[in-house]
Amino acid sequence: MRSGIALVxxxxxxxxxxxxxxxxxxxxxxxxxxxxxxxxxxxxSPVERGIALAARLPGxxxxxxxxxxxxxxxxxxxxxxxxxxxxxxxxx
Numbered sequence: 848m849r850s851g852i853a854l855v856x857x858x859x860x861x862x863x864x865x866x867x868x869x870x871x872x873x874x875x876x877x878x879x880x881x882x883x884x885x886x887x888x889x890x891x892s893p894v895e896r897g898i899a900l901a902a903r904l905p906g907x908x909x910x911x912x913x914x915x916x917x918x919x920x921x922x923x924x925x926x927x928x929x930x931x932x933x934x935x936x937x938x939x
Contacts, residue, residue: 853925856917863914870907873898 876898922928 849924849926853921856924857921860914860917860921863910863917865914867907867910867912867914870910874907 919928923930
């Protein structure tokens with residue numbers, strides 16, 4: 848069960864990081880370089896429609912941050928990162 852949770856969390860973390868990077872990349876592609884550059888509002892090819900859709904997604908940085916957080920949780924769940932807390936009570 849522990850390894851299954853780690854696997855699902857890692858897959859979701861990687862997916863969020865990749866989608867966040869694609870969002871930032873698509874937003875950079877859609878940014879007009881010149882004010883005189885006038886493009887039509889309707890993208891003509893499926894690739895341009897996909898880039899336009901990805902550019903409208905909000906918060907690429909936020910998606911990447913959540914992906915990194917999920918990857919850290921996956922590392923904890925799989926046992927790659929461990930935390931140990933000990934407490935001792937002395938007898939006087």
